[in-house]
Amino acid sequence: MVLDIFLLSVLVLASLWTVMTRSILRSAIGLALTSVILTIVMFRLNAPLAAMFELSVCAGLISVLFISTISLTQPYTNEEVLERMKIMFARFKFLPILLVGLGAFLFFMNIRPFVPFYYKESLVDVRVFLWDLRRIDIFGQILILLVGVFGVVILFKERVKK
Amino acid sequence: MDIVNLFWVYAFSIIMLLVIGIYCMLATFNLMRALIGSEILIKAVTLFLIVAGYVTNQGALAQCLVITLIVVEVVMMTVAVGVVLGIHRYNKSLDVRKIRNLKG
Known part of the structure; x- marks a missing residue:
């Protein structure tokens, strides 16, 4: 149970880093990291076949696809990239506040299951x-x-050409 | 730890992932970053399907659904990346504010 909570918090933190990081290349690498942690979670939930699909396709193929696309479409110089990163960070700084607020809301609301589970x-x-x-x-x-x-x-x- | 509390621990993090993905797609102007946000949304849905299969003891069906989901995800990402490359070829930019040619 402790390991589950640790893995899930690392998963949320990795996806937060994916969204918040300034370089888009690091963002693609963070997406692969999120995928790897999701693979470990899926192995713990007794889904090894889907976990292997996730690891090989989402962490491997899509990362290669994204990184090659980013290298093909990088039209800015280093100074322009640094300038744009500051603007981007100003837009994304509300996301951790929103997450902490939502987490506190969900924790203190103490929602109980409304979906009946049936253990067939x-x-x-x-x-x-x-x-x-x-x-x-x-x-x-x-x-x-x-x-x-x-x-x-x-x-x-x-x-x-005609 | 019983299975209901475990489900709510997982549902908590799934809601977090959904919020992160939606915020990423709303706040960015870069097309690649919007694709990364949609990837995070798809990962939240994947985790939700697997957890739902685990708590209802239907793991095999959930794995089949997830494999189909991953195939659809890969095809969607490939075509979307192709569209992004085509947009960049004609506009020399990935900023969505500069490609509103059909606006109005």
Whole structure:
């Protein structure tokens, strides 16, 4: 329980650092760090398959995608970046105050569950679920991947000169 | 620690993550930072699905949903990054105040 609370507070702090940090490159690295901590939390909640997906895709692939995009689209010099960072920090300084206020509100309201949990015994393994019971979903995912591929192809299509 | 209190500890941090992501998307003018805010929102939803599967003892179904969510997330991010690169190619800027060409 103590480890759970520690991991969740590190998760919130890492995402706060991701949003508040001045350099956008550090922001992308902080997103990967958030993803890694979320992976550990998911392993503790008995979801190893989804945790491995999260680690390989969200912490690996999306970080590479973001960092390469940031390196392709950095139009400012160092002085301009420092100047913009001060403006950005002025906009984001209310976020920790808002979070502390919200945390105190939620803590002192002492909200009790309004959703009834029912503990039905789950008999199905995740592999059976994924490959036998939800087989149509796999086709849906393949279609979504194809949609993404066609989207990127159309976005970067070179125009034919007449 | 019983499972209900554990659920509320997790729900607390999920609400925190949602607030951080929404604030990031509202307060920034940079398109990449808006994408990072939406990533944090998606991470909050991922954690919520896994916690809901854990407390209702339906972990297998939750993992299937999360895998689908991650696939959709990756496709969405790839297309969004492509759109951002196209905007930067034509406008030489990622500031949303400078790309309001359709305004009015």
